[in-house]
Amino acid sequence: MLYGSVCLVEIIFNFICMGNVMAVDKTMHILVVDDYNTMRRIIKNLLKQLGFDNVDEAADGSEAFKKLQEKPAGLVISDWNMEPMTGLELLKLVRAHEKLKNTPFIMVTAESKPENVIAAKQAGVSNYIVKPFNAETLKTKMMSVIGEF
C-alpha cells in the first residue's frame, strides 16, 4: 500500500509538472502595440518562433484599447512613445477597466530612465523590456508574466 501511495504521489507530481509546462495556452490572443510597423513585424516574428500565432497588432494606444474592448488579450506587448495615446496611458486605461484590469502587460520601449520604470510599475506594468532587445529577453520576460513554455 505504501508503494502504491508513492506511485500515486509520483504520478500526481509528474502531472503537476507537466501541467505547469503546458499551463500556457499557445493559442492565446496576444496584442502587439507599436507605432513602428517594423517593430510590430519583428515582435510578431519572434512570437511565431516561440509558438504564438494568434497575434494582433495596433499602431497606438487608442487603437489598442478599442481592440482590447472588442477582444480581450491574454497578453499585451506595448511600446511607450506613441501618439495620440502612449503605452503608459494605455496601461492605465487597461488597469482601470473592469474586464481588462488583470491583463498581463509588458512594456517594450526605448524609454530607459529609472523614472520611466517606476512610473510604469506604479501604473501596474507586469514587466519592462528596454529596446534594443533580443528573442531570449522577450521569452524570459513573457515566461515571468504568463508562465513557463
Place this chain on the structure above:
Amino acid sequence: MSDMQSKLGRTLLTSMVATREQKGELALEDVGAIFMNMAASLSPNSNDVDKFVHYEIARLAKYITDAKQEIFSIQTNDKSEDAILDASQHLDEVIKATEEATNTIMDAADAVQNAASGVGGDKEQQIMDATTRIYDACTFQDITGQRITKVIRLLANIEERISKLNDLFGSEPEMLANGNGNDAAKNGDIILPKDEKDLLNGPQLSGQGTSQADIDKLLSGL
C-alpha cells in the same frame, strides 16, 4: 549735412565710446539702447530731414530690440546649443546602429548562403537569389549614412551661427534658466515628473541609458 545731423552723429559716437570704456566692450544691445535714448531725446519740432533721421534711429533701435528678443526666445525655449549638440549625437548613434545592424544582417545572409551551398537545384538557387536581395537592400545603410552626415554638418553650421549671435548679444542668465519645478512624487532619490510628457525622452545616448539588468533589479525592488 545739417547741424542736427552733425550733433546726432557726435552724440552717437560719444555715447558708444563712453559705453565701451565703462563696460570694456560694446555689445549690439548697448548700441540698441543708445539709439532708443537718442530717439527719445530728439525734439519732434525739427525739419523734415531731421524728422527722417529721428524716424530711422527709432526704427533701428526697435529692430535691434526685436532681433535680440528673437535670439533669446530661441535660447529659453530650446536651450538651442545643447539641443543641437544632442541632436547631432543622436544622429551619430543612428549611423553607428544602422552600420552594426547591416553587418549583422549580412553575416546572417552569409551563413544562410554557406548552409545552402550544396543543396543543389532550384532550392539552392532560390536561397541564393533571396540572399542576394538581402545584400542589395543593405546598401541602404550607405545612402542613409551619407544623408544623415549632411544633416549633422548642417546642424553644426546652425550651432556655430547661434553661438556667434549669442556672443553678439550677450547672455541673460535669468532668461536661460530652465527648471520647471514640477517635480512630483519621489521614489528614493528618483523624482517623478508631474507631467507624463516629461517621461518621453526616447532612446538614450550610448552609455547613458539603463541596462536591462539594472531595470530588472529596479523592478524587483519596487
